[in-house]
Amino acid sequence: MTTIFDSHESKVRSYCRAFPAVFKNAVGAELFDESGRRYIDFFAGAGTLNYGHNNPLIKRRILDYIQQDGIIHGLDLHTTAKRAFLETFENIILRPRHLNYKIQFPGPTGTNAVEAAMKLARKVTGRNGIVAFTNGYHGMTAGALAATGNTYHRQVSGSLLNGVTFAPYDGYFGPDVDTIQYLRKLIEDDSSGLDKPAAVLLETVQGEGGVNVASFKWLQQIESLCREHDILLIVDDIQAGCGRTGTFFSFKPAGITPDIVTLSKSIGAYGLPMSLVLMKPELDCWEPGEHNGTFRGNNLAFVAATEAIRIYWTDNTLSLAIQHKAHLLRRRLRKLCDEFPAHGLTVRGRGLFVGMAFEQFPQLARQVSAEAFQRGVILETCGARDQVIKFLPPLIIEETMLDEGLEVISDSLRTVMQQANNNPAGGLPDSIAQEVHP
Numbered sequence: 001m002t003t004i005f006d007s008h009e010s011k012v013r014s015y016c017r018a019f020p021a022v023f024k025n026a027v028g029a030e031l032f033d034e035s036g037r038r039y040i041d042f043f044a045g046a047g048t049l050n051y052g053h054n055n056p057l058i059k060r061r062i063l064d065y066i067q068q069d070g071i072i073h074g075l076d077l078h079t080t081a082k083r084a085f086l087e088t089f090e091n092i093i094l095r096p097r098h099l100n101y102k103i104q105f106p107g108p109t110g111t112n113a114v115e116a117a118m119k120l121a122r123k124v125t126g127r128n129g130i131v132a133f134t135n136g137y138h139g140m141t142a143g144a145l146a147a148t149g150n151t152y153h154r155q156v157s158g159s160l161l162n163g164v165t166f167a168p169y170d171g172y173f174g175p176d177v178d179t180i181q182y183l184r185k186l187i188e189d190d191s192s193g194l195d196k197p198a199a200v201l202l203e204t205v206q207g208e209g210g211v212n213v214a215s216f217k218w219l220q221q222i223e224s225l226c227r228e229h230d231i232l233l234i235v236d237d238i239q240a241g242c243g244r245t246g247t248f249f250s251f252k253p254a255g256i257t258p259d260i261v262t263l264s265k266s267i268g269a270y271g272l273p274m275s276l277v278l279m280k281p282e283l284d285c286w287e288p289g290e291h292n293g294t295f296r297g298n299n300l301a302f303v304a305a306t307e308a309i310r311i312y313w314t315d316n317t318l319s320l321a322i323q324h325k326a327h328l329l330r331r332r333l334r335k336l337c338d339e340f341p342a343h344g345l346t347v348r349g350r351g352l353f354v355g356m357a358f359e360q361f362p363q364l365a366r367q368v369s370a371e372a373f374q375r376g377v378i379l380e381t382c383g384a385r386d387q388v389i390k391f392l393p394p395l396i397i398e399e400t401m402l403d404e405g406l407e408v409i410s411d412s413l414r415t416v417m418q419q420a421n422n423n424p425a426g427g428l429p430d431s432i433a434q435e436v437h438p
């Protein structure tokens, strides 16, 4: 029964259109709707539930904390929960990785962290411009949206969006064009029309933009370019961070050290809203309250995050498990692609951040997602044309459930392909594919 949602909830709702069940319970990688029907979750709240739904180990701590009347809302007051989080983040995440960052708690959403990061970069450098990349996604508030490529999202805000110049992401023109050379020329040529920017803002793997992966070499070259010209490097690790690509920070294996990092989505560990801006200490030029807010530092999220970090990041067990499962996933998907050689399907990604792209038949991706949902798997699409299906299971998913989900998805793809072959125009009409998104 979805009547109340249809009649009373704003039309702005989106994911529920693609997955029109009424969900009630969830544990680990499984969701259950009101009728008790089970779904395997290959979307995990767009990467917010890396440790699974209602992770029992984290839940225990949250329940204890509530039982003891621990502080839930505290503006940005000092609390024991915040202290424990800061100490744990420093001792288990930052120091062993030789990262020296100060930590800012902006409002609890990802877009707020990006706003703060852009604002800080502008304040520190006294420059206005930010360079962002084609197909990038950084959030929906005006500053972050200005750095987001997608027209569907941009058009609503029209004239508000300024101060950002877009450069081509790695591979934007195919494998043979060096997009660094283009950006370097723009920055170094006094007559290019590009004023020296405050910062370059990027995702190491573009989530919403289609699971586009930047090579380590490209990331290193961007870092060098920034260093040479005294431009700040901001990595938006909101979706790719917190273990999604196999390491806590997605940029670490590339050997780069951003000046500013944004984290959100899974940092709250239990699906609780929280976001962070990490900045090199010398950049911390904020005046008190300059980026203020009521919900800065969600104490329940501190409790959950502290516990998750202690459980999952004190050694490399989780990291190795991610890499192992990623290997299984990609092998399966590549095999599946091979079943349809004429369709030019490709698999890309890093760690458990994987996409299967239907560049030549974009509408099929939505159809596979819809078919998988019918069969009990939540699988989202992404990319400018929704042409990519995105595999983002909780990192803690058991191998057997990963297998089970993949079996369902494989059957869904086969069914969709069969339908498409019977109807050479491309299967279901485009209007259906468009209706469900975004």
Ligand SMILES: *Cc1c(COP(=O)(O)O)cnc(C)c1O
Binding pocket: 046, 108, 109, 110, 111, 112, 114, 137, 138, 139, 140, 203, 207, 208, 236, 237, 238, 239, 240, 264, 265
């Ligand atoms: C989701 C996301 C955001 C925005 O986070 P919200 O919490 O939705 O505001 C920003 N950047 C990236 C890379 C994201 O994936």
